[in-house]
Every structure is written in structure tokens, then in C-alpha cells.
Amino acid sequence: MGRGTGFSQYNINFGQRTYIMGIVNITPDSFSDGGDFFSTEVAVAHAKKMIEQGADIIDIGGESSRPGHTRISTEEELERVIPVIERIVKETDAIISLDTIRSEVAEEGLKRGVHIINDIWGLQEDSRMAEVVARYDVPIIIMHNKEDTYYKDDIIEEMKRFFKKSIQIALDAGISRDKIVLDPGIGFGKTAEQNIVVIRRLDEFKELGYPILLGTSRKSTLGKILGTPPKERLEGTLATTAIGIMQGADIIRVHDIEENLKVVKVTDVIVRGIPIG
Numbered sequence: 519m520g521r522g523t524g525f526s527q528y529n530i531n532f533g534q535r536t537y538i539m540g541i542v543n544i545t546p547d548s549f550s551d552g553g554d555f556f557s558t559e560v561a562v563a564h565a566k567k568m569i570e571q572g573a574d575i576i577d578i579g580g581e582s583s584r585p586g587h588t589r590i591s592t593e594e595e596l597e598r599v600i601p602v603i604e605r606i607v608k609e610t611d612a613i614i615s616l617d618t619i620r621s622e623v624a625e626e627g628l629k630r631g632v633h634i635i636n637d638i639w640g641l642q643e644d645s646r647m648a649e650v651v652a653r654y655d656v657p658i659i660i661m662h663n664k665e666d667t668y669y670k671d672d673i674i675e676e677m678k679r680f681f682k683k684s685i686q687i688a689l690d691a692g693i694s695r696d697k698i699v700l701d702p703g704i705g706f707g708k709t710a711e712q713n714i715v716v717i718r719r720l721d722e723f724k725e726l727g728y729p730i731l732l733g734t735s736r737k738s739t740l741g742k743i744l745g746t747p748p749k750e751r752l753e754g755t756l757a758t759t760a761i762g763i764m765q766g767a768d769i770i771r772v773h774d775i776e777e778n779l780k781v782v783k784v785t786d787v788i789v790r791g792i793p794i795g
Contacts, residue, residue, distance in 0.1 A: 524696030532729040539771040540573035546581045546597040560600040571775035579617035607631035621646035628654040640684035648691035657697040660684045664707025701731040710739040720765035733771035734758040
């Protein structure tokens with residue numbers, strides 16, 4: 519796959535349909551599937567299964583970002599993700615996203631064929647991240663994040679200010695507008711009630727003019743609503759997938775591909791007017 523023309527080079531054309539990003543966490547402590555795919559072999563097999571089930575993008579992460587997670591070294595993160603990236607690049611034609619906040623990890627992944635960088639601190643944590651992304655001419659997913667859950671003003675307006683700052687960092691570094699996606703960061707720097715408000719008002723972020731990624735899969739807000747552990751939150755996730763698409767989401771980031779794909783197909787027909795069949 520060539521580089522240089524936004525997402526269309528990956529046959530991703532926002533607005534035509536909703537795209538599915540499959541989650542592969544190579545971690546022992548992720549909130550939902552920590553330890554499930556901790557070996558390279560198992561992680562690669564899981565990624566391949568997701569691709570077969572219909573995932574458009576595979577998002578690989580080597581460090582948990584759940585509340586209270588244990589930080590790891592750059593070296594350990596590389597040891598976790600690089601073997602998996604190399605195998606998936608070699609053995610599939612998948613579009614690969616790398617979930618990392620470290621520019622060194624991003625660069626090593628990009629050298630080995632990663633197509634998209636997913637930064638949960640929206641280019642505001644590592645000062646080199648924007649430069650690396652620009653140099654490799656790849657798309658960036660800018661997620662909203664915060665150390666606490668206090669919002670002085672309207673939460674959506676504060677989040678927009680964060681996004682505008684991140685977008686300016688990206689543009690100043692030379693990242694083109696057609697390579698930017700925004701993620702409201704459900705579960706990051708927000709209470710359960712705040713997460714609900716963000717999902718309900720997701721369409722307001724469209725005013726910024728960029729595609730939106732929504733990641734609600736199995737998250738604690740759903741657990742609080744349903745009273746269930748992470749792996750028993752599928753139906754709650756599916757509800758937010760449908761609502762998210764209705765509110766303007768272009769990509770959904772999920773653990774369960776088959777079930778979400780069915781919801782996406784039906785919702786896209788109704789919301790986007792995609793022909794049946």
C-alpha cells in the first residue's frame with residue numbers, strides 16, 4: 519500500500535460506510551482481555567481471525583492504558599509489539615494501527631510497515647510524535663485525554679479546545695488534514711456520566727471537520743449500566759455502536775468483530791442509505 523493520500527490509499531473513504539477497527543492488546547493487564555493475547559503466536563492468530571471476520575483495521579497495543587495501569591519501558595513495549603507487527607505485515611494485507619504514546623515505538627513500528635499511529639494523548643504527551651508521523655506521511659488518530667475528570671466549562675467545548683490544540687500541533691509538524699481522525703476518548707479523563715454525555719453529543723465534534731473514531735467496547739461505563747464484567751458487555755457495546763454511527767462515528771474500535779459488523783451493516787443501511795444487499 520502506498521502512502522501520501524490520506525486514507526483513500528487504504529480503500530477507506532469516510533462517509534461511504536462505517537469502518538471497524540479490531541483490538542489486539544499484547545498486554546497482561548488490559549481491562550478486558552489482559553493476558554489473552556500476550557504471546558506473539560496467539561496475538562497474530564487473533565488478528566488473522568479478526569481480519570477474516572471483517573475487521574478493516576487491526577489496532578495493536580503493547581501497553582495497557584486502563585486506569586491504574588502499570589507503565590512499562592520503551593524496550594518492553596517494543597519487545598511486545600514488534601514481533602506481532604512483523605508477522606501481521608508478512609502474513610496478511612491488513613491495515614495496521616499502532617496504539618502508542620511513544621515516538622520511538624511509533625517509529626520502529628512505521629519502519630516495519632505500520633500504516634496508522636493511534637496516540638491516546640493526541641500528540642500532546644511526546645513532543646516528537648507529530649514529527650515522526652509527518653516524516654513517515656501516515657495518518658494519526660488523535661484521542662482526547664485528561665489526568666482528571668474536572669471540567670470547568672461545558673465538557674464538549676473543553677474537548678474541542680484540546681482537539682484544536684492537537685490539530686494545530688499536527689498541522690505545524692506537516693501532517694496533512696486528510697490524515698487526521700479524532701477520538702473522544704471514552705473512559706479517559708471522564709466519569710461514567712461524562713462518557714454518556716460525550717456519546718450523546720458525539721455529532722458536535724463533526725463541526726471540527728474530521729472523521730471520528732468511537733471506542734466504547736466493553737468499557738466500564740457499560741459495566742456500570744449493566745452491572746456486568748467486561749466480557750459480558752457485548753450487547754451494551756452493540757448499542758453504542760449503533761448510537762455512535764447515528765451520531766456521526768466513522769470508525770468503531772471493538773473487541774467483537776462479527777457481532778459489531780452485523781450492527782454496522784444494518785445501521786449503515788438506515789443512517790447512510792447504503793443499498794440493501
